[in-house]
Amino acid sequence: MRSLLSVLAAVVAVGVLSGCSTAENAAPPRQATAPTSTQQARATGDLNLAEYERYRQSANNYGKSGLFFQSPSGMFHCAIFDQPMTNYEVPIQAACMGREAATPQGEDACAKREVGNSPIPAAGVGASGSLFLCVTEPVFYGKQDALVLPYGSTLIGNGISCASSETDISCSDNFSGEYFSISRESTELSSSRATTAVPSVLGERPGTARNTLTAAGFQVKIVGGENRGKNGGQCMVATQQPAAGTNAPANSVVTLETEEIGAAAPC
The missing domain is CATH 3.30.10.20 (Trypsin Inhibitor V; Chain A)
Incomplete structure (x- = not known):
């Protein structure tokens, strides 16, 4: 009888722990203001909660605050902004840029310039859609060197999830479903516009x-x-x-x- 009770207790304990894990992994609601704690936005996968705040920067060189990271290869630099960038047709909540990024199907490659910095391919996403960009300034870089987002990890904040894998970086709006994925081999957008x-x-x-x-x-x-x-x-x-x-x-x-x-x- 004592052995049976021990087994039942172990089963109940496993069920309780599983329930806690499910709640912890639920996507956070979009915040009206910038998240200030790991309860409002968090890192998952290889990252623990204590590491989340290390990705935060109060402002980059363009006055934008949010979460900044780079791919393990160093090829891509990305940001999840606290407030969307509104100087594009699609308000951008998250974006990644990299000189070797592939051009999405149906889009022209970034034209090279003879003078000054050549445009860098980038992709952005917000609640109303995703967009391919050619940018001449490192607007999606942090002011300080950004931490690496390890393969198999996802950084969540401001209603956006950005995942790092060995094949690409992908960011999606958790509410609208709009997304982009960017890599050296291919770049995909959830929506296309003329x-x-x-x-x-x-x-x-x-x-x-x-x-x-x-x-x-x-x-x-x-x-x-x-x-x-x-x-x-x-x-x-x-x-x-x-x-x-x-x-x-x-x-x-x-x-x-x-x-x-x-x-x-x-x-």
Whole structure:
């Protein structure tokens, strides 16, 4: 009888532990504000709860906070943002970028530039869809060197799950089901949109640049002056985002920053 009771007790204990494990692995709800503890967002797989906060950075060089990591190969750098990036057609909650990333089927490869940094392939996802990008700045890098997300591990935060495997990095929105996977061999998106290459308007006057982009089917946002700067120099387009040659959805916004010619100062 004592032996039978011992067996029954062991079975009950196993059932209780299994129930706890299931609750712990449930996807967390999307947070209205940035998660502040491992109870709101967490790492799974090879990572334990204590390690989660090590992926958090309060702000990268572009003022974005969130979780930043890189693939074990160092080929890809990724971010799960606390607040979406809204300067693209699809608000991006998570993204990965890497120079050797494959181009998704139906998309043109990132065009090489003769001057300056060549655009880097990237993929992003948010609640309303996923998008292929060509970026010229490391906007998805952390300010400090990001920790590696080991193969077989998943980092969860802000309603996004990013998984690292030996074949790819994949990120998905836990509520809408939108996703991307990115690797050297292939890149896949959950949604595809008709896209158009963004014309180059660098060095042009703001009015001319606006006309060029509008004719190509884009909306235009100009940051800075449009006439002359403080020193009397003409305002010209110094940067554009998305970069020239990037395939962007029709009617998406191209943001232009102006600079006074000859003064290297904002207009």
